Amino acid sequence: MAEVSREVDDFLMYFILMERVPVGARTVEPGRLCCMSEESYLQKVTEDQSLAQFLSVTVIEENVLIDVDVNVLQPLSQKKAALLLAIHSPTERLNCFLERVSLEDVQAEAGQRVLVEHEQKLYPALIHYVGNTLDTSTLLPPIYIGVELEGEGEGRGNMDGSYKGVTFFKCKKKCGLLLPFNKVFYSGAPPPDGSETTYPPAAAVYPRDKEDSGKRGLDVVSINQAAAGFAEVLPEQTPSNEMSKMPLDPIMMEQITTADPRSSGLDGKSPGEEPPGNSRHLEVDSLVQIQYQEGELAFGMIRWMGYVPQMDDFMAGVELEEDKGCTDGSWCGHRYFFCPPKRGLFVKLRACQPDTRFLSTKDCPPRSLESPKNSRSDSRRMPGKVPPLQGTAAVDILEGDMKGIQGHCNSCYMDAALFSLFSCSSVLDSLLFKPSSLPNGIIQQTLREEIVNPLRRSGFVSADSVMTLRRQLKEESQCPSFTTSEKDPEEFLTLIMHRILGADPLLKLRSEGQRVQECYCHQIFIEKQQEMTVPNVQQLLEQSFHHSQLKLVEVPSCFIIQMPRFGKEYKMFSKIVPSLELDVTDLLADSPRECVVCGNLATHECADCFTDIILSDHGLKQYCVLCSKQVHSHHKRKDHRPVPLQIPDSFVKTSHKIPRERLELFAVLSIETSHYVSFVKYGAEKGSWMFFDSMADRFGSENGYNIPRVALCPEVATYLAAPLPDLMKQNPREMKGAAKRLFCDAYMYMYQSKRMALYK
Structure with a gap:
């Protein structure tokens, strides 16, 4: 060479x-x-x-x-x-x-x-x-x-x-x-002298059973519904074109030499000729399913259609998702399409059915992601109410490949947000059933019956269902990029909750001397502090409220918090520790609170004491009358200005135990190189975490599709239980599984109050 x-x-x-x-x-x-x-x-x-x-x-x-x-x-x-x-x-x-x-x-x-x-x-x-x-x-x-x-x-x-x-x-x-x-293929090229050519050998089958070794034949079609569990084989020695059936299990491959396939003008029928009647809705690049054996389907994509030698039936060359085939796209020494070895199969077209995982309209190609508005068949909708998944049910239904919400065309921001909010939590289920602000309620119906219900019942939502929602949002918002471009999750959530569903704001905030502000999520704004290297969400939220002088007017049923970031590249913190519980008691306005020193009913709050770690690890500090006098008698705190708290009369006159208002973490959105993924807490156990990526893998190239994946990630609990000094020293590259993406790339935390959700 x-x-x-x-x-x-x-x-x-x-x-x-x-x-x-x-x-x-x-x-x-x-x-x-x-x-x-x-x-x-x-x-x-x-x-x-x-x-x-x-x-x-x-x-x-x-x-x-x-x-x-x-x-x-x-x-x-x-x-x-x-x-x-x-x-x-x-x-x-x-x-x-x-x-x-x-x-x-x-x-x-x-x-x-x-x-x-x-x-x-x-x-x-x-x-x-x-x-x-x-x-x-x-x-x-x-x-x-x-x-x-x-x-x-x-x-x-x-x-x-x-x-x-x-x-x-x-x-x-x-x-x-x-x-x-x-x-480059070294056999099959016409020699310079134009003499007869020997073409590459074709795939053949023969049984492993030695007693049956005389039955040799050419595998030309996969199992279909009429022959479940068998391959149809054309015997070599039989002059007729009669097919025989052989059990699939004992079949194995060998190589044989065949005649020149260029003579396969194929009885006057040319490859690519129009398929017979009831298969006209299938075409090259259609996604199909084939009855592989009893009770099992094989899925793939049609790469070629036409006629092959020795067969009168109209055939399809299918590239399968898994190694269940017997060729790389060649048949009888002639290449009809290209695919990896053991992924190709030649089947009678009538044995192919549209892939029901992607079927969008009756008798239409399953890849019609840009079909007209409202063209989807009613049979694809799942009406009613399906509860969120929890515990073993969540694992059984959601775990695996082709699970979750399938990504397509920059949809990961929407896929991750919807999976986080609805797969294992019902905190925002009211959005699915409250009367929509739009007269026809079509977007709410699409969200409920084509995304949330299928996700909870079967564990999978096809890309065309999400595209239907995106097209509807595009028309309603008059934003042409909704079907093509990446958006921020908060932009999508605010649009669908506020403008389309007319939902009440999730948060009601009040700043000092200002009227109540209403919003759907809270962006963390803080100043960088040298001593805060690996904060948790509780610390960041308290810092943000202190910095902006904010208070919660009421306990939110759902609290969505965006982490501090400066642009796409720079992150303020290399790691953030998820707070599994968020204590918002001290963030509430006009609510009873404990004295940080003695635990009795607090009467005054001091913003100037926020950074004082001697009195308490908590940033927000409030005191009873006696403790406030003692604390502020110190010469370092004489300039502080405590302010009185508004206390309900029932607590002033009695000795009620002061309740703590806590929210639980149920999902986290993470972003890395403009790609959104999500973590969801699916059960009460510490290790009940799952990781979702709507574009985890891909089948095919330009005409292929994304494979969504849901994987369990119990390793998250190990890092959450680790002492903070150990977590600070932890090299992100050495973190197991998907944990690094939770601790280092977190973008949005989602908390819920199941008690408050009952009233929403």
Whole structure:
């Protein structure tokens, strides 16, 4: 293999990451390539003969040093690493390493005629060059294959053999390409002399049972409703096209040689021909479900439709979500579409049904996220009242992939807010049933019957349901960006609660000498204090109220608090400790309070004592008559000006026990690099926390969809129970699970008073 010379350190060891690796506020994806010096590796082995659990490796594409568990690294030769590095997608790169091709078999040489994948099609091409492009942006130069497109591919290239001013080979203008190795196929290209071609082998099936080893056949269709639990197989030795059925479990794959598929003018039927009658609502990129076996569905996306050799039925090439298929998009030596190995399946189109998880309207494509207003079928609505999920019910219904609210087109702010407020709490359920301020109440109905009820009953809300709500908000607010752009959660909540649902404000605040202010959430405003390095929410709230001279007029049923931030990048505090309970007793105006010294009924409050930690750890301080005189007799406090408190007559004349007003934390929104996620408390136990991300993963590329995920995160309780000094020293990168995002990226805390919610 000829390669342009560039010095590469021969004493480096190369690896590929097999799993995600958390690094600070982000993760390094599986499929990334890493390296370290042999000297460092050997030194590590010498220090610990069993090999240390972690290795310090450099991520090649980013030139960043990270610590990685040795168990998630797979070693590579320099040549393999250079070949893989030319594949830009880490996911595709990992697939190639695992199954798609054997790196050992890459023997590309100048002068070979091949087939290449370009713009999702296959074209004949001639290899002119194999080597690197003198790329100095990475620690290891990637190896590319330079080809000249021929035949139908002429004019579809992007170069003439020159790249960044350097000529690597010569070819016609707009006929050259530099491709990674996985886009080049060495069998199936027409040879120069036009002789008969041997095409790549196709997938076949045969039973594992030796007694039945004579039954060999070509797997052409998956199980359907009429043959649940069986694969329909076309036997090789049978001259007719009669299908036989075989149990799916004993089937396994082998390779066979087939005839030239170019003769598959397929009885005059061309690929892409219109599907038969009742399947016309399905098309390429439609999301479908297939009866995989009894009681189990397989889900995927149609990548191709048409006819294949030896089959009269109209077929669909489906890319599955899971490794339940038998091909990578090839059939009978001909490639119809591209997908990872074991993800492709060719099925009769009539065996495909629209994916009910995304079905938006009857007899319409399931991906119609931009369907007209009110076009959704009534059968998709869930009327009535469904209670919030708690305890084991929350785990059973919500935990897993394709759970929660599916993200789409910058919707994470809305997904996280709705999941936080409604999945496991009923504190704002009154919003779903109170008469809406809009005459037709369509937005309230959408929120209740297409989002909250499905979330609580089945644990999943499709992206098109949220898009329906976003379109309605767009029309009502006259804000065209509601269906496309990211918003702040508080903007969304204020709009839907105030302007659309006409809900009473959640908060009533009064500042000194001012009238009552009403709002739906409270933004923390404080001055940075040197001694406050890792505050909790209670401290921040008291600081904010003291700074702005605010008091609560009444106990809120729901208290939504925004954390202090300066812009998108800078955070005032590196960590904030969630207060599981929020004591608002001393934040209330005209309410009985305890003396911070003796515990009796307080009669005076002193704002000047706020920063005095000798008397009490609490910021807000109030005293009875006797204690106030004693405290302010000290020479350091003689200039303080205590003010009298308004005390209910019933408490002045009797010796009632002074009640504490406490709210409990039920959800937290976090933000990292403009992406919102949420934490929800789903039970009374300390470890009953779950983490939700509406865009945790993705199936497919541009025409694919996001996979929402709900995961349990009991590790949160461990850090909440840790002493503050330990938490201050805790390295965020070393925090387990999703805990780092709760402590370091918290944006909005949500508290509830179940007692007050009864009156709202």
